[in-house]
Amino acid sequence: MSLRIGTRGSALALAQAGTIADALGGELVVITSEGDTSTASLASLGGTGVFAKALRDALLAGEIDAVVHSFKDLPTTPTPGLSIAAVPRRADARDALCARDGRTLETLPAHARVGTGSPRRRAQVAERRPDLELVDIRGNVDTRLGRLDADDAERRLDAVILAVAGLERVGRADAITERIDIDVWPTAPAQGALAVETRTGDEKLVSRLDHRATRLTATAERGVLAELEAGCAAPVGAHSFIEDGMLFLTARVYAPDGSGHLTSSHATVLQKDAAEDLAARVAADLLADGAAELAPLG
Template sequence: MTLRVGTRASALATAQAGTVAKALGGVLVPIVSEGDTSTASLASLGGTGVFATALREALLAGEVDAVVHSYKDLPTAPADGLAIASVPRRADPRDALCARGGLDLASLPEGARVGTGSPRRRAQLAARRPDLELVDIRGNIDSRLARIETDDPERALDAVVLAAAGLERLGRLDAVTEFLPIDAWPTAPAQGALAVETRRGETQLAAKLDHRPTRLAVEAERGVLARLEAGCAAPIGAHAFLEDGLLFLTARVYRPDGGEHVTSSHAMPPDAEAPADLAARVADELLALGAARLAPLHD
């Protein structure tokens, strides 16, 4: 039997799921979600789960055997009857600036129009460059990049901020004018990582793609979100990695206007309990530092 791998129908989702399907010897089955067809803001559509719902329904209905998610788009609560079978090796987790004229963030002119649909990126941009005009945008990568190429004054932007991983998967790294350093600019928990989900009890269908260092890191990052009971409306950045026999995790919560933030960092040996324990330490410290005062942590 040929493995049927469900994916969102967007170009980016199809590209990244295609690598999974090829590695598993399967075929792609495109599935359209509300998040793909609506132009409303992500927060107003119901948050991170909007992209996952249609895929999960198809999986539970037996229409596909596995589905591929951008892991950052998944709610932190597990889905009944389903399991994450594998987390493949992570791509570049950084954000990337794509700007007119090859400019970096520091050299954008005062009042430049910069597009992003992410509350975290808005807070980070406002903190770094409070003079910028921040424009809320939706759409796929190509449509966002088109707004820095158009001469239409109503649609034109001077720059957009996008995930480096998505640009790489679509072969659009040529548009990047600056990679934003992960230590100063932590990104969404699990950014750059994929999650391959199957029905519970059938994880062996995709288990061979699991990359333990990536799984440990993204589980720690997502654990901070779960501990804070936060979702897509909360401006939170997190980054975890394995080095010198330890799992390191840093997370930062921003005030939405970028005027203030709190940060916590911890490390521990990477045993099976490390992601949850590390996330709890970091999240509890963030709360002690006033994270709940700064940001809307509950959707």
């Protein structure tokens, strides 16, 4: 029997899981979550972890053998009985602006309407361009992009912000008008990375897809969230990379209204527990500087 790989039913989720199924010779099983059926805002649902629960429940029940997640959507608290068995090579971690008339963030006209459902992205836009109007949006990639050309003026947007990786995975990279520099605009911890989860003890089913560098950098970024005791919808950006045998990590906490931010950066040699130790140092700096007072982290 072929490996049963659980996924959400969106075009993006199917594209992501499809690459894993192709690599493993598995079959896709679509699981519907509360996040897929509710029209409430992401923040009110409890953040992006809402998408993971139904998949994990099916995995624990033995209905499927593995699950493919967007790693950035997973809560940092482990689920008993489950393990992240593989973190494949990461795609582009940057955010993308998709705007009418080929605009960039700097060239959008004053009072332009920008759509995003992410508290982090809202804070980043408000900090860079406080003159813009922010609109909370939900929906799949095509739904969000469709609002750029909506007939209804109330629904029409001048730009939306999405992940480069997601746009590329569903074949919509043509909609990107700006790939935003990650050094000045850190993205969600583990953005661009996938996580393949199995029941603990079944890791060998998918472990050959694991990419060590991606696992280390994603673990460092997500470790900051864990140390801050922050949810995956908190206004926190992080960027980690490996160079010359060193692991680097920068994290930034934003005031939700864009009125300011705190940043910490550290590096360490690659050794056992390097990602976890680095995350702890960065988070300790942020907390000492007042991150918990600047932004809602829970």
